Amino acid sequence: DAGVTQSPTHLIKTRGQHVTLRCSPISGHKSVSWYQQVLGQGPQFIFQYYEKEERGRGNFPDRFSARQFPNYSSELNVNALLLGDSALYLCASGPQGIVNTEAFFGQGTRLTVV
C-alpha cells in the first residue's frame, strides 16, 4: 500500500512568490494535517482538514491557506513568501478527524525561499 505522498519533494522560490504543495493521503484516510518544521525544531501545526472541512488552524498568518478535495487529497498554499517560510512542510493523514495512534507522515516538501 502506498503511504502518504507529497509533491514536490524540493522547491526553491523567490521572496514574494506563492507556492502550492500537494499531499495524497493513504487510501481510506479522510483526514489530512499540515505541519511546518523549521530546521532544528519540531513540527508546528498549520491546518487539519477532515471530510473536506477545516477542523483546525494553527498560529499562522492568512498567507497560509489549504483545501481538501473530494478524493481527500489536499493542497497547502502560501502567498507572498518570506525567507522565514523556508522549512520542511509535512503532511499527515489519518482515518479520523481526531488525533489517534494512526497518523502517518509523508516524506515532506523542502521549501527554500531565496
Add this chain to the structure above:
Amino acid sequence: TQLLEQSPQFLSIQEGENLTVYCNSSSVFSSLQWYRQEPGEGPVLLVTVVTGGEVKKLKRLTFQFGDARKDSSLHITAAQPGDTGLYLCAGAQSRNDYKLSFGAGTTVTVRA
C-alpha cells in the same frame, strides 16, 4: 514557548551504550507519541502511550508515560548506529484533539 520540552537536545554515544531521552511538560496530555525522523524524511511513529504509568517495549526501546501524564521517557538499550536520528515526542491534550504538539526533538548519534 513549546508545550513539550525535550532533553537533552543532542546525545552522542558509542555503539552498545544505553541512552535515555526525556519529554516533559507542565500540561496534562491525553496521549503521547514518540517518532524517529531521519534527515530529509518525515517522522515515523514508534509508539503511542495513553495511560498514566504505562510502559511499552519495542525490542530495545522502552517507553514510559508518567503517572500524571505530563512527561515521558524513551530508553534505548545497547544502542546501534541504526538508532541514529531525531527523536520527537508529540502529544494530544484531549481525546478529541485534532492536532499534535511536538517537542523540539533530541538528535541522537550512535558511533560505531
